[in-house]
Amino acid sequence: MAGAERNKNFEATYLGNGYKKPSGKALVLLFALVAFSVLAYNVSSGRSAVKLISNKATTAKLDNVIVQNKSYPHLGSRSKKILVIGSSVFPPTLDPTANAAQAIDEVIDYNVLQHLVELAPNGTIIPILASKWTVSKNGMTYTFTIRPNVHFSNGDLLTPQDVVFSIDRVLHDSAYPYRDIFDVKSAHVASKNQVVVQLIEKSWSFLFDMAAYSNGVILDPATIKSLATDPIGTGPYVVDGEVNNYSISLGLNHRYFGALPNVGGVEFRYFTNPSAEDAALETGQINVIDSLATPTDASLFSSNHRKYVLISGLSNGKVQLTINNAVGPFRNKLVREALEYGIDKQQVMDIAAGGKSIVIGTDSVPADPYYINLANYYQYNISKARALLNQAGYPNGFSTTLTLPPYYYAQLAGPAIQEELAQIGITVHIKQVAWPLWLSQVFEGGDFDLTIIDHAEARDVGNYANTKYYWHFADAAQVAKQLASANAAPTKQGWIAGMHKILKEITADAVNVWLYVLPVMEVHDKGIIGLPKYGYSESFDLTHVSYGGKLAKNLIKEGYSPR
């Protein structure tokens, strides 16, 4: 039969002709192994070697990058260098209105597609396509004045009709990932250059939502079809091309209404292996790492001030131990409190974020207008945690499962929390799942005990008002009422006070264990200015990036890095 001759092959293979007649190799083999170890030791102590790379080699490599890069034909001169940015997750599509992935916003948002108002890196709201706006007394009607003489990169003039079209698209296209946080009732053109937006209810976060989420991008109606590959916007960059899973090139948009960035263009390059990404920066193949995957690698660059600049700032990401409030022991508030007391959040942050962040203790980050730090609400106290467990009827503890998504912070924080909970008698089994499984099992299915996740969405206290949200907060309906009354507050102070009340309440109820703010650590070659210092917007805002030069004072204040 057909397989017979192959069986012969396999017989030969596995009977192992290859292993015939071993000769006097035993000792020499061992010697070779030792020699190899010595060699590997020497070679791999390449830490010093890494630093020896001369600047010459680096710049030579850089020049190569520019000369080799032929994807910018419209550039008049090659004198301006292309900025190559190393990043980790390739955007699944280039259409931010079709997919919630942050990787899309990082490249496209603000850089290619712009909003009426945007977030400066420090989180303040700045006018972009709207030159100014007014709010009606009841806070339900916004009138935006559209900036004159703004063109899309294909030459189309930006009109109020385009703005209304973009807002209507969110209202009528159910696939928008952030549609649920869209408070708009209707929008219409009020005059030659004005758009009026009517809200469903008063919202203190409307402008912020329009700036932060893809709901706010202003699109050219004529180019909707090509949004997934070639989004056409008003920003300083245009998409020049992409290589799937490898790179995205942005060229300059010469029709941009503002001052163009002082670079020849930008290329985002994607790395799955953080060490390879670091090596690429050290060999000059990339100029910027937008977010260091491993906090420990910061030491690789921080010790070399002459070549690299290390920026570390905070983001909107709230890394939390999410507790399923509806299962087993966790239904009991005492048990959840025991978790709060039993986890040394500072210690967890030191490990998972390299000490580069702050402990928050509630669902709020410093960029929030209603920021409040409740890190000390529960002081780390093992004996108190044990006592609470005892009181709850678990004197011998219990065992539970911690489901970890495949993110580095979770991989680091998971074992740390496992160890800490072991000290108060809770046995934690770690289960590692891929992202889609996490989404379907934990997030959609609510089938989990504990999980560690970064809630990257800004100002998402509303989640605690959602009775169906995956942590199954029992008092969600009550929080919903409080949230509505806070939003309806006549003054900003009233709103903030209302939010503080909610935050204190969810913390007192120990709904989740809020650990720390996800830090953003950037490294870039010296001499590049204008990169965003914080991660408060999902965009990696490159509007003001420049090789050399000096950054205006107001931009530094808005959070663009002056060095």
Next chain:
Amino acid sequence: MHKGWWQRKGKLLVSPMKQRSFGFKKASATTEYKSNLTFLLGATIVSVVLAIGLISLIWTPYNPISYFSKHILQGPTSAHLLGTDQEGRDELSRLMAGTWITLYAGFFATAIGIFFGTLIGIYVAMFRNVISEIIMRAGDILLAFPALLIATLLAARYGSSTVTAMAAVGIAFIPYVMRVTRVAATKTYNSDFVLIARSYGLGKLYIAAKHILPNIVSLVTLQTTLLFSVAILSEAGLSYLGLGTPPPSPAWGVMLSDSSNTILTNPLLVLWPTLAIALTILGFNLLADAMVHRLDKRSK
């Protein structure tokens, strides 16, 4: 009982003719001795590894999964002989504890492959019918699904763990083991003494258990040894892709993939698990070498 084959000395294969080419020395009388040495070295390495694994069950210098945030990524010191990793855990303790997990993972995968592969192989050799033909073809198709593909699917379905990864590796082993076993079992099944047994009308199950299995047991042992090394390497590769053992566990593959994130700052953390894997595989391969030598001698 006869002595173990490695204990027998004396009978030597001497080449009948002086070899001229490439200045070979005359085939010496030391072949047997060297093969014994191979076995001894292999056995020593494997037993040392096993012993370390056993010791780690009772004692390690520190708790292998307890972390100390103040001790993150220290080089080798007198307190931590091999240094500490990115969570401040003692590398030596992890390496020791990892021995057992790694061996267990290798054993698990190999056991799946060997058990099912051998059973199916013997069945296919003894029964020539439609079912065995279908099984053979199914084996061919299974070859087209590398362990990686199976592991990815299993991990996507159940979450990645040692069990899913090693089940995948084990399943991918089955067609190979099946083929090799089939060939050897067919040979035995067609040999004279089995023919006689068959002519007595003995049951097939009896023949399989009493005649065929004992005759292929050395081959199966050899396969086990070879596949064991492959399984350990696969575990490391799958862990690197996040499809294997989850992180707090100190399996060597996990330690490797963890430390590969910090290879630029702390290359030594990569070296230790690499050495451990290499040494273990060396031990098992040496054992396999010695076994092949024995099989060769037998077939002559």
Next chain:
Amino acid sequence: MIRYLCHRLVYLTVSLVIASCIIFALIDILPGSPAEVILGTQATKSSVAVLNRHLGLDSSLYSQYLHWISGLTTLHLGNSYISGQPIAGEIASAAEVTFPLIGLAILLSLLIATILGVTGGISYRRKLGTIILGISQIGISFPSFVAAMLLIIIVGVKFQLLPTTGFSGWSQGIVGSLKSLVLPALALSIAEGCFLSRYIRSALIDVLNSNYYRTALAKGLTPVKALWRHGRRNIAVEVLTVSGMQIIALIVGAVIVESVFSLPGLGTLLITSIGNRDLSVIRDICFILSGFVLVMNLIVDIAYHIIDPRAFNDA
């Protein structure tokens, strides 16, 4: 020979069909849907359902399978659920990286295997032979991603000889692209080459100890000539015997190495597609990879028959 070929082709077709069924069934039971991934942590049950309907994921399994198979046979693979791009284009551009990478790795591993195997074989009783055996032993005992990282550090960062990451694309210049594939291919081929070298070595030793070789020497041929005339076929058979397994190992290795070197190949595409639950892309890549293995096994078998005609007698 022709009868044999026809037989094998029919057999290949049947295998491909069965493999496609298995792949379809396995991938269909994966938890999670593209819609859930697209909507991320903002999803609600109703929005997921709506999006799944948009994507055509609510039709019956049977019709989905037929749709897929007819697409495969006519090479109309449709668009990706996630990126909305034609799958054929995505796969083609990824294959442009992976298949040259595997090809280069095969060449390099043959080179390594020949050098180590032949020197090891002809000097198998001397210290040199033992040392070479030791080298090959070490070569097969560490994982390819470690080899890849060491290469990045040594060749890429320390000596800056070759680029450590990246692949500029064939249209950007063949030399540059080849250069960027050298390190990944080397990382892949070290283990495979060392593995193969052991087989070459043993085949060579068999030849050196054989009667026909001694006869050839007695006839007055030089050792080199005698080996070339009488030994090369045996060695080729030996190489072919393991090459079927090697190809599988290379595919698996390629996925890992692509991940280390950030190459935009099939492995990277497969991993990201699985991460995005881009079911149609996963299916197509799995099918291509299994098909590749089946076809390569067929080619190996045919080559085996050409080199060793005795095999026909068994068939």
